Amino acid sequence: MKKILFTLAALVLINITYGQSAIKVEKQGKGNPILFLPGFTTPGSVWNETIQNLNGTYETHVVTYAGFDGLEPIGTPWYAPIKDELIKYVETENLQNLTVIGHSMGGNLATEIAAHFNDEVSGLILVDAIPCMRELMMPGVPASSLQYDSPYNNRIIEMEADAFAQMAYGMASNMTNTKEKIEEIASWSKIADRETYVYGYTDLLKLDLRPELQNINVNTLILGATFPTKEMTQKTFEQQYANLKNKSIVMADDSKHFIMFDQPEWFYKQVNNYLTEYAQ
Template sequence: MKKLLFIVSAVFIIQLSFGQSPIQVEKSGKGNPIIFLPGFTTPGSVWEETIENLNGTFETHVVSYAGFNGMESIGTPWYAPIKQKLIDYIKEEKLTNLTLIGHSMGGNLATDLAAHFDNELSGLIIIESLPCMRELMMPGVPASSLQYDSPYNNQMLNMPEDAFKNVALSMARNMTNVEEKIDVLASWSLAADRKTYVYGYTDLLKLDLRPQLNNIATETLILGATFPSREMAQQTFEKQYANLKNKTIELADDSKHFIMFDQPEWLYAKINDYIAKNVQ
């Protein structure tokens, strides 16, 4: 029944600028608003099953990003225009009692938006996202050293399709335990605009949202996976979110990055419990 209601509800695509928009939003349903923010290369449709399993009735706003999911590229910078367009969208739609749910890069955007709109928020759920990915992947490397024009980026831009497919498949295997989802994840990378894929990732590596965490008072649920180990994951999340005042960190066993694929029922339960306590 929930799936049927989701399909037949009034759904429309909102283009948010006269030219190519940094984002596309699919709006559906009635009730308190929830913005769903997917990760890098990921289409907004990744949230469909999560939305179908929500307890209660909500107005959902599902976001997709330029350069991915069939959308045209907006060039560089890439992350900053997406963030600004989301700020404009929330203001234009006059969204109140708002909940933000973001996975991976979507969690970065949710953090950025929460720091901007903290007084207007009812809820904030961050899934498998770190405020400074660079510190984990490239410890001690300053953001200023990362440039669009770099040997690594040029190699990625000029990589033949077959070689890029192998890279995408290798990355996908580290993101889910569900075998049939590996090709799906890889296909999202292969369908992406290559420059957006390469330069957008540079934008993400430059991000450090840890100072902004002090500006967020909203009770925040942080959901993570135990890959590669529970101890390492717990330590990483606690260290990265040390400046966030009101938070609960929960980890899904036997899961990699895409918890919605590896432990969907666990994810639905955590989201619904949080919403019941903090939003409704």
């Protein structure tokens, strides 16, 4: 009973310390630490099944971001405070022999953490994440041209709930082949703080972490989805991660963005094999 109360107290303490600003972190277990970073709009609970299928014993730190999953928003800029608080969290918790696993935007944050701490990070897994989304989606467009106050952003801010829900469902349909997960993914966008959703995405489009990759020494596992084609996505990952020295790029067949939903057993195997080799 005392152990249960202590664990609950620890979770409450972490949420009070970090959950009122840019991030909320839930910490559980014992062993070498793993920091789990979800993607844009996605709650930390997306990692529940992955954690349940870990072969080893680890101390897990699961993050959710301000403005999503019912957490209070923090305004703009949005991405930079999240990055700064994550770095502060790793330092405050004194996370040694740390593995960072990030999906999508979480992969961007994982990249930044690995570059910042360098040799102190012993493991890095990037799940369908690319260091410069803008170059893929808007080739040749400079970051300086992207502003919070823009016609597109204003249109999304002012969009009626029904229209936004329809848009969110359409986007979710392109993120997974697993039909029963589409509504869940769409719901994360629908309950998100609207300004965080719009302006936070602008922050993401401004990012270009490709120069930071040369500061990362850890052996990195990059898991990519094969949608729309394996050849196209393989080429994109190779180009985007050209500056990363020690890497393995492995593609998940018949998968869209949420690889952990579309190919769960394959995904767990990839994660566990990597952890066995680098994080024990």
